[in-house]
Amino acid sequence: xxxxxxxxxxxxxxxxxxxxxxxxxxxxxxxxxxxxxxxxxxxxxxxxxxxxxxxxxxxxxxxxxxxxxxxxxxxxxxxxxxxxxxxxxxxxxxxxxxxxxxxxxxxxxxxxxxxxxxxxxxxxxxxxxxxxxxxxxxxxxxxxxxxxxxxxxxxxxxxxxxxxxxxxxxxxxxxxxxxxxxxxxxxxxxxxxxxxxxxxxxxxxxxxxxxxxxxxxxxxxxxxxxx
Amino acid sequence: xxxxxxxxxxxxxxxxxxxxxxxxxxxxxxxxxxxxxxxxxxxxxxxxxxxxxxxxxxxxxxxxxxxxxxxxxxxxxxxxxxxxxxxxxxxxxxxxxxxxxxxxxxxxxxxxxxxxxxxxxxxxxxxxxxxxxxxxxxxxxxxxxxxxxxxxxxxxxxxxxxxxxxxxxxxxxxxxxxxxxxxxxxxxxxxxxxxxxxxxxxxxxxxxxxxxxxxxxxxxxxxxxxx
Numbered sequence: 001x002x003x004x005x006x007x008x009x010x011x012x013x014x015x016x017x018x019x020x021x022x023x024x025x026x027x028x029x030x031x032x033x034x035x036x037x038x039x040x041x042x043x044x045x046x047x048x049x050x051x052x053x054x055x056x057x058x059x060x061x062x063x064x065x066x067x068x069x070x071x072x073x074x075x076x077x078x079x080x081x082x083x084x085x086x087x088x089x090x091x092x093x094x095x096x097x098x099x100x101x102x103x104x105x106x107x108x109x110x111x112x113x114x115x116x117x118x119x120x121x122x123x124x125x126x127x128x129x130x131x132x133x134x135x136x137x138x139x140x141x142x143x144x145x146x147x148x149x150x151x152x153x154x155x156x157x158x159x160x161x162x163x164x165x166x167x168x169x170x171x172x173x174x175x176x177x178x179x180x181x182x183x184x185x186x187x188x189x190x191x192x193x194x195x196x197x198x199x200x201x202x203x204x205x206x207x208x209x210x211x212x213x214x215x216x217x218x219x220x221x222x223x224x225x226x227x
Numbered sequence: 228x229x230x231x232x233x234x235x236x237x238x239x240x241x242x243x244x245x246x247x248x249x250x251x252x253x254x255x256x257x258x259x260x261x262x263x264x265x266x267x268x269x270x271x272x273x274x275x276x277x278x279x280x281x282x283x284x285x286x287x288x289x290x291x292x293x294x295x296x297x298x299x300x301x302x303x304x305x306x307x308x309x310x311x312x313x314x315x316x317x318x319x320x321x322x323x324x325x326x327x328x329x330x331x332x333x334x335x336x337x338x339x340x341x342x343x344x345x346x347x348x349x350x351x352x353x354x355x356x357x358x359x360x361x362x363x364x365x366x367x368x369x370x371x372x373x374x375x376x377x378x379x380x381x382x383x384x385x386x387x388x389x390x391x392x393x394x395x396x397x398x399x400x401x402x403x404x405x406x407x408x409x410x411x412x413x414x415x416x417x418x419x420x421x422x423x424x425x426x427x428x429x430x431x432x433x434x435x436x437x438x439x440x441x442x443x444x445x446x447x448x449x450x451x452x453x454x
Binding site: 061062132 | 293335369372380
């Protein structure tokens, strides 16, 4: 029987590609986990369900965790999302404190429950160099902590964190997904969609995504707001 | 100005003593964090508020996190709590997968928000040797991962996990709290309280606590159910 994995799935471009890689390239039996954390763009939760279904996730869970009560970020608190400003800030205002640390911890708990030995995350340091919890050295340290903090560590096993996209550029990520036959129209990346779910086309996430498709000479298949 | 700390506070005997140690012995400015995780004994959340108030917590937060959706434990799932059976099981049925990993991750996020450099946890390996996420090697590995996964790691700082009770026996823990003038009638430990909040006196947690007070020749000041 193939290995089992828990895949963090936001419904965005990166995590969806990571799931496609885990299921279609690695052949792992994948359980997916999404987080309802008070984010303003809850439309991504619907995208995660679509993507999980399209890629044959064995189970999909939405875990509620109230990051808004911790605060400190433009994605959950009452701070304006930056527009038209793809900058090189050290740590972006859209950073949620320790978000991947929290999400990976919940995924590690699920891994113990379903008997998975791998966590798969679409973390990437190329476009998100300002997010401390996307760095490979963090992911390695987390794997060690999670192994020691779960039954696996007691029983001599090892929980591995797989970050297949960590050093890929956005166009490379899109190419990988297309090679694996993944349909990017299912995904959702925008930090500030309208009520009908159309992407704004102006936030960091939209700008990065649009530029990547353009670099490949392709049109981004998601629906953008008409201004 | 004294150091700031985030203290994990369940309202039980251990975490309350850890908070008393952090505020009254170390003199740290403490922010407390409790978790509403679908536990059956929600009465402990009220105890945490009482203890936070009595010990001068600068802020107290209750973070909702839906561990029941992950499952796998008698404290959140529909499995009977073991009674009258203080055993030496390798991993107790009341173990919640990766619970301290998850709670420490949320505390690390709060530490970043409030500018704290220490996390304080009442973890203990003497009575809870079967819980992988109470072991010092896990706590050290977690501190390293959390440092790397937050701004602190990028900025050259270090997040420290303090587990002052980790090698203390339960009577030693109670002595420490009493020395610091802490009133244990404010706490709540029972896994299976009645609707009025009285402890059952028969679950693992009640048995361990009662035995510790008895070893000291003291009466446990919490209210037990009259059978």
